[in-house]
Amino acid sequence: MQIEKGFTDNWLQPTGAQEKLMRQYAGCQRFVWNRALSIEQARYRRGEKRLLGKFEMMRQLTMWRNNPDPHSNFLKAAPVHALQCVLYELYDSYQRFFRGQQVRPPQFKKKSKARISFTESDPACFEMDEPNKRVRLPKLGWVKCRFTRHIEGQPNSVTVKWNGMRWVLSAECKVAIAEQTHPSDTIVAGDFGVVRRVTFSDGVVVPPIDVSWEEKRKSFYQRRLKNKRRFSRNWKKVVDKISKLDSRIAHIRKDETHKFTSGYVKNHAVIVLGDLHIKSMTASAAGTVEQPGRNVKQKSGLNRAILRQGWGELGRQMEYKQSWAGGLAEYQSEAYSSQRCPACGYSSALNRKTQEGFRCVWPTCGFSGHADEVAAQNQLRKFLSSDKGVALLASGYRASVNSLRSGRSWDSTRKQEPIEEAAQCTQPQ
Numbered sequence: 001m002q003i004e005k006g007f008t009d010n011w012l013q014p015t016g017a018q019e020k021l022m023r024q025y026a027g028c029q030r031f032v033w034n035r036a037l038s039i040e041q042a043r044y045r046r047g048e049k050r051l052l053g054k055f056e057m058m059r060q061l062t063m064w065r066n067n068p069d070p071h072s073n074f075l076k077a078a079p080v081h082a083l084q085c086v087l088y089e090l091y092d093s094y095q096r097f098f099r100g101q102q103v104r105p106p107q108f109k110k111k112s113k114a115r116i117s118f119t120e121s122d123p124a125c126f127e128m129d130e131p132n133k134r135v136r137l138p139k140l141g142w143v144k145c146r147f148t149r150h151i152e153g154q155p156n157s158v159t160v161k162w163n164g165m166r167w168v169l170s171a172e173c174k175v176a177i178a179e180q181t182h183p184s185d186t187i188v189a190g191d192f193g194v195v196r197r198v199t200f201s202d203g204v205v206v207p208p209i210d211v212s213w214e215e216k217r218k219s220f221y222q223r224r225l226k227n228k229r230r231f232s233r234n235w236k237k238v239v240d241k242i243s244k245l246d247s248r249i250a251h252i253r254k255d256e257t258h259k260f261t262s263g264y265v266k267n268h269a270v271i272v273l274g275d276l277h278i279k280s281m282t283a284s285a286a287g288t289v290e291q292p293g294r295n296v297k298q299k300s301g302l303n304r305a306i307l308r309q310g311w312g313e314l315g316r317q318m319e320y321k322q323s324w325a326g327g328l329a330e331y332q333s334e335a336y337s338s339q340r341c342p343a344c345g346y347s348s349a350l351n352r353k354t355q356e357g358f359r360c361v362w363p364t365c366g367f368s369g370h371a372d373e374v375a376a377q378n379q380l381r382k383f384l385s386s387d388k389g390v391a392l393l394a395s396g397y398r399a400s401v402n403s404l405r406s407g408r409s410w411d412s413t414r415k416q417e418p419i420e421e422a423a424q425c426t427q428p429q
Contacts, residue, residue, distance in 0.1 A: 001178070001179055002174055002175070002176055004172060004173070005153070005172075006170060006171070007148075007149060007151045007152075007170065007171045008168065008170040009168050009170070010145055010147050010168060010169040010170070011145065011146040012135075012143055012144070012145050012146075012160065012169050013146065013167075014143050014167060018140050019167070021140055022116075022140070022160060022162075022167065023162075024077065024078070025078045025082055025139075026114075026115075026116045026117055026118050026162075028074070028077070028083060028118075029078070029082060029083060029085075029086045029117075029118050030109045032061065032064075032075065032083045032086045033086050033089075033090055033108075033109055034108050035072075036060075036090055037106055037108060038108075039052065039057070051091070051094060054091040057087050057090075058084055061075075061080075061084070061087065065083075078118075079120055079125065079138040079139055081119075081120055081122045082118040082119055082120055082138075085119040085121055085157075090106055093105075093106040094106060115161065116162040117159055117160060117161035117162065118159070118160055119158070119159045119160075120137065120138055120160075121156070123155060123156060123157075126138065126155070126158050128171070129142075130147050130151065133146060133147065135158075137160065145169060151171055152173060152175045153173040153174055153175040154173060155171040155173045156173065156174060157171075158170065158171050159172075163247050163251075164243040164244050164246060164247030165244050177324065180325055180326030181326045182269040182325055182326040183266070184266070184267055184268055184327075185269055185398060186202075186267070186269060186270070186398055186400040187269065187270040187272070187384070187389070187392060187397050187398065188200050188201050188202050188268045188270070188271055188380070188399075188400045189376055189377075189379035189380035189382075189383055190376055190379070191274060191334065191337060192273070192309070193372050194208070194302075194305045194309065195208065195355065195356070196208070196372050197209065197309050197311075197314075198314065199372035199375070200376055201373075201376040201377050201399070201401050201402065202268075202401065202402055203373075203402035204264070208309060209253050209256050209308060209309065209310070211249045211252055211253070211308065214245050214248055214249050215249070218242055218245045221242050225238045225239070253310045254310075254313065257310055257313055257317055258317065261317040261318050261321055264318075265321045265322050265327060266325065268400060269327045269328065270327060270329075270330065270392060270397065271318055271327070272329075272330045272331075272383045273315050273318065273329065273331055274332070274333070274337075274379065275332055275334070276311060276334065278312055281303075281306060282306050282307055283303075284296075284299070284300070284303075285299035285300070315329070332382060332383060332386075334375065334379065337379050338358070338371045338372070338374060338378075339351050341358075341360040341362065341365060342367070342369075342374055342377045342378055342381070343367040344362050344364070344367065346361075348361060354371075355371070356370055356371055356372070357370075358370065358374045377401065380399055380401060384399060
């Protein structure tokens, strides 16, 4: 089986001249993006609804590079494949917009906000020399590189990026791996949260990522930034410090997620997660001038707390690591999972009066427990009652569940008891 595998965060140690060229190449990519986008927007304003297309735009890119016009002939100094990759990204962005996968069409890139990176997509134009700790890049020559891990397979493309603290190189490789059979046969479900990052039905709780120190320092520098004149030297120094803190927070989140997912996917063959629309959940509550929003500050704090947890990245890593290990990662809706009683099946908002506490208000039940644990149990029961869950149970898989009453682990037969009890319960109208 062929998989695409990325090897990221290999530290580059360029010379001063090489670093200057890297920034120029990133600027050339930004120029090509903005110029191609302006051409497409001008065509649209003239009533031409059909896009020019990436192949026709690549022919124009060749003319820009060979034109004696000083406004575009500097592109000849940049690697041509890096500039072509930008056009692929631009028209991929258009296609995602047309399919409804992104809200806005492609936007112009500002120098102050654009990502500083460039990609080389031709394997003949770069070379990696791990024994001598160096990499050859087009029009840069050999650059010192500290490889963080052995690069497997043959790289198809490499990306050089400034991550806010240092230059890093990422390689995308095609690696052949054998078809895997997962060593476990258990099914587990998880519930995303803010106080608890994820709570799983087997009793495993992933604590939230602690970046409080970094966020305090970031707030401190953001306050200092208000007193600096824009684009002055001191202003740029503070901006660099904020950028480094942002990069540090992202690296901490990514590292913690990798450490957890790499170990957890080895224990369970099927992992069920909530299908959350994070963009909608973290939308601003500010409203408009005519209809201003309410509790804007509280909603803003909740949005930051949600985004800090990195739910989407955790799900992404679970998905591809399960596929490599021969397992399965599934998504399903989390609607009302923390309001439904796992003992009698009664669902009501009154069952959860506090953030953590769950107590069933059905007169003959009175079940109580932690709301996140209840939600994880309900997520698992919901999946097991689906067609795919029934088929997995019939093929020999079993559920991994913790008893909410006693704290002991349940087996696949014992876990069915609350489901039968829930089916017999008569819910109020």
